[in-house]
Amino acid sequence: ALLVEQFGGETPENATKWGSVQPDPETWDFSAADSMLELAQEYDLRMKGHTLVWHSQLPSWVSESMSAEELSLAMETHFAEILPHFGSSVEDWDVVNEALEWNGAMRESIFYSKFGSAYVQDAFALAAKYAPHARLFYNDYSIEGINSKSDATAKLLEEIQKAGVPVHGVGLQMHLTHGNAPSREDISANIQRFGDLGLLVHISEMDVQIRHLQGPETDRFLAQAMTYYDVTAACVENSACEQLTFWGYTDRYSWIDSWFGEDDPLLYDEDLLPKAARDAVHQAL
Ligand code: G3I
Numbered sequence: 001a002l003l004v005e006q007f008g009g010e011t012p013e014n015a016t017k018w019g020s021v022q023p024d025p026e027t028w029d030f031s032a033a034d035s036m037l038e039l040a041q042e043y044d045l046r047m048k049g050h051t052l053v054w055h056s057q058l059p060s061w062v063s064e065s066m067s068a069e070e071l072s073l074a075m076e077t078h079f080a081e082i083l084p085h086f087g088s089s090v091e092d093w094d095v096v097n098e099a100l101e102w103n104g105a106m107r108e109s110i111f112y113s114k115f116g117s118a119y120v121q122d123a124f125a126l127a128a129k130y131a132p133h134a135r136l137f138y139n140d141y142s143i144e145g146i147n148s149k150s151d152a153t154a155k156l157l158e159e160i161q162k163a164g165v166p167v168h169g170v171g172l173q174m175h176l177t178h179g180n181a182p183s184r185e186d187i188s189a190n191i192q193r194f195g196d197l198g199l200l201v202h203i204s205e206m207d208v209q210i211r212h213l214q215g216p217e218t219d220r221f222l223a224q225a226m227t228y229y230d231v232t233a234a235c236v237e238n239s240a241c242e243q244l245t246f247w248g249y250t251d252r253y254s255w256i257d258s259w260f261g262e263d264d265p266l267l268y269d270e271d272l273l274p275k276a277a278r279d280a281v282h283q284a285l
Contacts, residue, residue, distance in 0.1 A: 002272055003249060004039070009046035011204070011245055012036050013255070016049045019057040021082055025074070030085060037089055048202075048245070049086060051094035051139060052079060053123045055109035068114040076126060083130035094139040094171060094204070095127045096120050102142055104152030121160050128166045139171035139204055144231075145182030146190045158197060170194050171204030174231060175247065178210050178223050184230035188237055195240025203235055205247040207265035208277070209256055218276075221264070225276035228267070232284035244281075251275075 003010070014020055015032035022028055040047040053075070062074060083093070099120050101107050111119040120138075127136050138157055143150035153170065160167045172190070182190075191201045208227045213220040235241035248254045250272050251264040264270075267278040 002268065004043035004045065007045065007249070009048065009243065009245065010036060010040055011048040011050050013050075013247065014057065016082070017051060017054065017057045018062065018078060019059045022078060023059050025061055028081060028085075033086075037086065041089065046092070047086075047090050048137075048204075049082075049090045049093040051097040052082070052127060053095060053099075053111060053119070054097040055107065055111065056098075058110070062110065064110055064113065066110075066114070071110065071114050075123070079126045079130045083127065083134070087131075088133050091133065092135045092137060092169075092202075093127060093131060095136045095167075096123050097139045098141065099138075100140060100143075100149055100152050100156070102149050104148040120156060121163055121165050124160055124167050125165045135168040135200070136166055137169045137171050137200075137202065137204075138167060139173065141173040141175055141205075143170075144172045144174055144176070144190065145186035146193070150190055150193075154193060154197060157194075157199060161197070167199070169200030169202060169242075171202045173247075174203045174206035176206070176208045176227055176231070178208055178213060178227050181208070181227050181230075184234045187231060187234040191234060191238040191241050195238055199240065200243075201235075201238070201241045202243040202245065203231060203241065204243075204245050206231060206244065207247045207254060207256060209260065209263050209265050211261055211263040221276045224264075225280035228277040229280035229284050232281045236284055 012033055015036055021030055099107055106112050106117050124136055143153050157167055194201050208224050210220050210224045213223060235244050246266060248266050250268040251266050252270040254265050256263045256265045267275060269275055
């Protein structure tokens with residue numbers, strides 16, 4: 001009830017990843033993704049597909065032992081099944097996720113090792129072939145402010161545009177740690193730089209870690225709220241920034257707890273009550 005009342009869209013956290021939908025070459029499982037789609041359709045939520053090409057959460061049969069030809073065929077088969085499955089019900093797709101290293105170099109991955117850097121552009125072309133209606137996004141972390149990785153992202157996306165291949169937007173994941181996040185000005189300038197390239201910008205996976213902060217919970221939640229405010233304000237002040245998505249909404253369920261340690265990174269507490277962060281987002285909006 002809270003999700004459909006407070007939010008206008010949803011991104012499956014895991015349900016549309018390659019490993020989830022095609023565990024074996026001949027086995028397709030859309031059950032979890034379809035239940036999210038039903039919710040989206042019933043409550044008029046916009047759903048974003050996440051993510052077609054990523055080095056992580058691949059099915060085990062997609063491995064380095066494949067030849068480039070085999071991997072290419074597997075990719076095309078995957079796109080040809082998943083994109084028409086959702087059709088025009090899912091208008092936005094993360095096509096390539098996390099292709100770059102922190103210093104802007106291409107990330108070593110199965111895709112890079114088999115195809116070189118051309119795979120990024122080829123993935124966008126393939127997505128356009130099987131989802132001609134969709135808006136296609138590149139998504140990554142640590143590209144929130146202006147730095148070598150976001151510079152490399154802008155260059156990569158410009159090259160795709162110059163080749164005449166459709167790319168519509170960029171997702172800044174925004175997995176932040178309070179006290180170690182880029183400033184509002186930095187994020188805003190970065191959003192504007194992508195906007196100047198004609199790209200839409202989504203804040204695509206926001207959460208804010210605070211477990212390292214000392215002091216009473218009220219103070220820690222207020223500090224966290226300031227970070228949420230700054231990011232939301234940076235989005236609001238740029239017309240290119242269209243969407244703000246959080247990687248979960250209640251502290252009851254967050255990937256942060258199992259990856260880094262017990263934390264409270266989201267907008268609602270474990271009892272689904274709004275935190276200062278939720279009010280800060282509302283104020284900035
Ligand atoms: O489904 C299995 C379950 O059967 C098994 O019992 C359990 C035991 O470990 O694991 C379950 O799978 C876990 C899966 O989440 C579903 O809960 C994986 O171990 C776990 O690694 C996986 O983590 C996901 C992570 O991506 C994988 O890299 C997180 O939930 C998900 O939030 C996270 O999301 C990513 C975005 O896609 C891309 N950007 C970064 C973001 C955070 O890492």
